[in-house]
Amino acid sequence: MNPAIKTEITKRLLSAAGNPISGQQLADEFQVSRTAIWKHIKELEQDGFIIETIKKKGYILQSSPDTLQKEQIEQYLTSNRFGHPIHYFVECPSTQPIAHKLAQENAADGTIVICEEQTAGKGRLSRVWKSSKGKGIWMSVIIRPDIPPIKAPQFTLIAAVAVTRAIEDVANVRAEIKWPNDLLINGKKCTGILTELQADIDRVQAIILGIGVNVNQDMEEFPEDIQHIATSIKMVSGSHVDRGQLVARILHHLEIYTDLYVKHGFEPLKLLWESYSGTLGKRIKAVMIHNEIEGVALGITNDGVLQVRTDDGKVHGIYSADIEIQKD
Structure with a gap:
């Protein structure tokens, strides 16, 4: 056939x-x-x-079946590169290593790897990411921007804006971005983003962008130990979400923002990111490897560095940390 x-x-x-x-x-x-x-x-x-x-x-x-087979995504695609081609799996340990291998084999800019279930999904700092079968979006996008490696970390922020916009488009639900790589709805996590890199000293070869979105789970489908901090788009909207349509909208925005960043830098995207931020203006605790600080999150720089003002009036640049938003 x-x-x-x-x-x-x-x-x-x-x-x-x-x-x-x-x-x-x-x-x-x-x-x-x-x-x-x-x-x-x-x-x-x-x-x-x-x-x-x-x-x-x-x-x-x-x-039609509620799957993410390529036809279910392609019917909604409006992007020129992203989502062409689509590598679909019913089950895999993680989409990230598959995407890394494809990138090393010269896969095209915008190639995606997507599956119904990950058996060994991971998030930032190699944490386990629970990937319910047929309920979420578990995908990796191969991006080949013409930038030096120092400009790669901003793709976590770019992806966060793209996913936020897509959720708003498809489900009319507003998510907030928690620096650096999470999306929250009503204070609970619905999305995680993982940015990995293949690069030479002076040039990015490929960015492997992992995106995990809780879409159609009900509360009982989350492990008990995370039910108090996890949510899905369906739980908030009250309606089943077409995952193929949501994937297509994510790719639509991600392609536009990638091209905007490569051409004009991060400044125009910074304004978008800040408009969706659930971190700025809040009192936070930033937990780093060797220390932690508390203060008010002021904003981010064009390099994606979080600016935090501590109680002594000093402003600190946070490059990488776990963020806890303090209760009022």
Whole structure:
């Protein structure tokens, strides 16, 4: 069977909005037999699509599986590079090492690796990230910006803005960014971002951007020990979210902001980041490897460094830390 034809048939069914698609027209267009089209339809049914066949009218899609197969994302894609191509897995230990390997094999700028479930997902500082099957977005994006390595850390902040905007677009839910790499909704974590690098001394070869989003989980699907700090978009919005649409919107914004950063630097994106920040103006504790400080978060520099004013009036630049927002 021809995977490209199967992909096109899937796209047609998804975009037909319940209207019939003629099997003969598909056969004529792809220059194959009606039997070949029928076999592709049967394959789609095995994948979880429910398709009704109506004599003399054609095929009607009744329902599609809640998966992140590439067709489920491609129907919404508006980006030019990001999401082309998509490497999809039902299950994998983590999308990050797969993306690293693909990047080393010269995978194109914007290539993504995405799965339904990670069995060994990780977050910042190698912490475990729980990746519920079929409930979230677990993906890595390969980005090849023409920048020196010193400018790579800002991609964590760029990704945070892209995901925040996408959640707002698709679910009408406002998330806040907690410096440096988390998104919170109503004070609970829904998204983590992990930025890793392949680089020469003077030039980035690839940024491997890991993005994990809790999308359609219910509270009982989180481990008990994190239920008080974790949330999902569905829990807040009250509605099931189309994960394919959300992935496409993330990629849309991420491509735009990547190009903006490479062309104009971080300053225009800094304003966006600050508008979504849930950290600035708050009293925080910044826990670093060798010490910790408490003070008020003032803002970030164009290098993404968090500025914190302590009680003695001094302003400290925080390059990397765990942030605890203090209760009022």
